Amino acid sequence: MTAPxxxxxxxxxGVSEGIGRAVARALAADGYAITGVARSEDRLHAVIDGxxxxxxxxxxDVASEEGRKRxxxxxxxxxxxxxxxxxxxxSTGPFADVPLGSAAAMLDLNCYALVTLAHAFLAxxxxxxxxxxxxxxxxxxxxPNLSVYSAxxxxxxxxxxSLWHEQKARGVYVMGLCPxxxxxxxxPHNGNDVPAALLQTPEQVAAVAMTALRRRAQPTVISGTKNALFAAAARTLPRRTVLRLLATEPKPPVAADTPR
Ligand SMILES: NC(=O)c1ccc[n+]([C@@H]2O[C@H](COP(=O)([O-])OP(=O)(O)OC[C@H]3O[C@@H](n4cnc5c(N)ncnc54)[C@H](OP(=O)(O)O)[C@@H]3O)[C@@H](O)[C@H]2O)c1
Known part of the structure; x- marks a missing residue:
């Protein structure tokens, strides 16, 4: 008898909440064995056990040297x-009003950790x-007011x-998923300031990701028609118009531990 x-x-x-949790559940339902990473032990174990x-x-903590290494x-x-x-x-708020540490934390997690793990994986x-x-x-x-985050x-x-193109010949698919x-x-936009019609659920984002993962075609995958229209407008309109349309009244700064 052969072993299964x-x-x-x-x-x-980032599997203990939100989009990461929804993607992990969708991958598990598709037959993948998940290794989930997050900092908070209790919430992480609850998701993985589930x-x-x-x-x-x-x-x-993949923003830390030690966590990345593990x-x-x-x-x-x-x-x-x-x-x-x-x-x-x-972190939100005018760049100069937010402590530099918040900007550095975003760069560490959103960019440096992502590049480090991508490199280890692709190798x-x-x-x-x-x-x-x-x-x-x-x-x-x-x-504006999310300047470092959007960058x-x-x-x-x-x-x-770039990775999508580099890895294509190797048969490795790279997707930039844009919720x-x-x-x-x-x-913060869970509150009343964003019309419900503009919000997606994490499960909707995960479903888009899974469909794109099966097709393995697009380098950039935008979640949902409204978001695709937003991206098309942002890419087509003059930059100054985009800035004027997106600029909001500055709110009190919010430190960088607020995924968005
Ligand atoms: N929600 C949106 O509107 C939105 C829109 C566009 C893009 N995104 C992007 O989608 C991704 C997920 O966002 P989300 O809204 O789903 O976030 P979320 O619900 O707040 O969940 C964030 C997850 O990341 C983990 N995490 C945070 N810092 C970490 C660290 N240093 N090391 C390891 N794990 C860490 C958190 O767990 P612990 O706190 O336990 O570590 C949690 O599991 C982010 O890249 C975000 O920029 C979100």
Missing amino acids: ASPPRALVT LGPGHTALVA VVQAVQRTPFAVLVNNAGIA AARPGDALVNVSSTLAFAPM TKAFVTSFSE GMTATASQ
């Missing part, structure tokens, strides 16, 4: 078929594997597009 084939493995960062047997929790070691040890670089944070990737970098529709629009997401989308406003627990 082991399931393909997927590592998802997926059923065969999934793994890896407690790590996740890189896991990626080097285990042949993951999919890496989802999802963990990301934002060991085999044909058929896939890298998903979670960006944002703000990748297409400079956003990190422009970085993620540009980086992912728009999504109703996650930590979102």
Whole structure:
């Protein structure tokens, strides 16, 4: 009797909440064995346990040197078929009013951690594997009061597009996933200031990601028609018009541990 084939493995960062949790659940439902990464042990274990047997929790702060190292070691040890670089944070407020540490924290997590894990994953990737970098529709629009955040997401989308091209000949798929406003627990736009019609659920974003993962065609995947229209307008309109339309009255600064 031959031993049953082991399931393909997927590592998802930022898996204890929101989009990361929804993507992990969708991947698990598709037969992947999940390794989920987050900092808060309790919430992480609750999500991983909820997926059923065969999934793994890896407690790590990927914004820290030590946490990144642990996740890189896991990626080097285990042949993951999919890496989802999802963990990301934002701080709001006029750039000069927000402490520099908040900007640095965003760069560390949204860019440096994502690049580090992408490098470890691609160094060991085999044909058929896939890298998903979670960006944002703000990748297409400079956003006053979210200046560093929107710039990190422009970085993620540009980086992912280049990798998509580089890895195509190897048979490795790279996707830059761009959600728009999504109703996650930590979102300030969970409140009344955003019309419900403009918000997606994390499950809707995950469904778009899974469809794109099966098709393995597009370098940049925008979640939903309204978000695609927003991105098209942001790319077409003069930059100054985009800035004027997106600029909001400055609100009190919010430190960088607010994913968005
Ligand atoms: N929600 C939106 O409207 C929206 C729109 C566009 C793009 N996005 C992007 O989508 C991604 C997920 O956002 P979300 O709204 O789903 O976030 P969320 O619900 O707040 O969840 C964030 C997840 O990341 C984990 N995390 C945060 N910092 C971490 C770190 N240093 N190391 C490891 N894990 C960390 C959190 O767990 P712990 O706190 O336990 O570590 C949590 O599991 C982000 O990249 C975000 O920029 C979101």
